[in-house]
Amino acid sequence: MPLVKDKHEIHRIRTYVNGLDEHLQGGIPANHITLMCGAAGTMKSSVTFNVLFHEAVNGNNGLYLSLEQSADSLITHMINMDYDFSRIDLIVVRELSELSAKIQAQDKTKGSLFVVDVGCIRKEIRDMQTDNNKSWLNVMKNVIKKIKTEANMKLFVLDSLSALYVLTRLENPRIELFMIFEFLRDMKLTSFLISEMPLDGSKFSEYEIEDFLSDGIIVIRLTPFRRQVVREISIVKMRTTACNNDIFSLEFKNGQFYALYGGQNPLL
């Protein structure tokens, strides 16, 4: 990232969570790598997809790389949340062999959101020799490189780091994760890496090295209170940003995410 002369020159990407961006000086600095952490059911995928959707509406292309959840399931889920995909150029890739053609057929009048369904691709090439444990990591990097160079991609979501670790055995996590993060920085992408936290919330990421390598950590938790469960979102860290680290309630209403009641308990 080039040096800026004034803090207002720092380009920021909105989280599109109403009430949260105001506490992030307007959003996440462009080209940052942010861990989106949470247990199952916390809406990590929805929050990050929401960023890509709104950026595509604004004309910025993004890639959602889903390693386990199918594209069909993800898109159906988002449609059920009232996302209007006619506003963007939604491109679903289920076979690697069709990626070039789909990039060529891009609708340049709209921002594009690529959803690459790696689960589907895994079924497609299950007979292919993939004993080198770096193969799926190479797939991720090569897909990113191709869409970055040929479709001017600006944003990237990996869903999820945990699934990547299942596909790719890291022999030396400290070195290999450093190289993965450096690759994303070199690509000049604003990246969200979804990290599945254990239910007890004892750590943000598998190896805990990711916490130090990332530029930001956003945590979403499910908090039971009496017989109610609320989602809570907080910014644990965000480099180059004066942020409010309070815990906010996360709500989704009328097609919008909201961060409410920062620092206060809404149920009392």
Added chain:
Amino acid sequence: MGLFSQNSGRITEGWVFDAKAPLVAGCAVADRNGQPHVIVGTTKGTIICLDQQGHEVWTYHAEEQFTEVESFFVDEERVHGIDAPPLVADINNDGKHEILFGTEAGILYCVSMDGKLIWKEDCKGTIRASPEVADINSDGHPEILVGAGNKLVVVQYTGHTLFEYIGDAPVESVPCVVKAGKTIIVFGNNNGQLTAITPSQELVWQRELRDKITAAPVAFKANEEQRVIVGTLGGIVVCVSEHGEPVWDFKTEGSVYSKVAIGDINDDKQSEVVISSCDNNVYALTLDGERVWSYQTDFWITSTPIIADLDNDHHLEVVVGSYDHNIYVLDGQGTYVLDYVPGLSGIVHQAGHYASTLTSDPGEQTGKRLYKYRVENMVVGCSLLENHGKPTLVVSTKEGHVHTLTHEQQ
């Protein structure tokens, strides 16, 4: 260039070749039309043949074509790369050397000394170690053994796969063929398992050494039985019997990447084991694992030590190349260094209880440097070339330069 000598004569540099790509550790020396040639490999996937004057004779490019889908699965910057030194052997008994090497893409190549492809075989797994050649089934033709992905692959001299032995982890160590009571193939893997199998693919034994093994096991004979020595990235060098029973181990403080060298370096009629380690030291041990001497350089040593009579004094020297940019030529005998300086501080003036002074050795055997020669970059490999009867060191650096060094009498 730096030059330092403590002995008669000096180390002089001959030709230098710039491969313009990072070199793999070490090089091979091969005969071409009756003349020794140097064969080097690069991480960019080229094999280069150099003559005795350091001139490029030919270059072979290992390049594979991939389908669109396959190309997503490879690291395009590394896929054609060669990670280990080529092996030179006459595998088809035609009286000529052939060059064998593998690539990241998992292809095993056999190239003639004229730089022409003889055959290639897809081993379907990344090849990160040099192949080994041995006639494991006594059919009169050598087989080629190579680690590829999680497998040990055995290929016939014609280029057809004979069998694959599938293990639990990638095999990045050169296999070692031990001809004891029966022939066994010993190899290490990235899970730290040292495995011995028969040529009919039966598991003979397996030892858990815990840390990744990239060094080639080395076999030697002791007490009427074959033993095998191998180092691990955990820094332990282990000696096991041909039956896989532990005999001794020796701990260094750094990873041991390369195979040990064995030779009688101190004229005691017994062979010694020489180890290079990333704790910056080169160690000389007896065949029973007792330290004879050690010598500390300023950075890691990842290449195999060379044992040779470099200065023609009829005594063997130990040569190592270090990441500190230097080549060290060490006296095989080592030297005894006292802990005190006679005449300046008497033994009674040493610190500690007097009983320790009386019961401990007054010094220790240590390595003795004869020559040190500085090259422009980290030394990743060192090989020996007999050039008209004169031993010549061929040194590979990480930057991609090949240097030749010889000893000259003053």
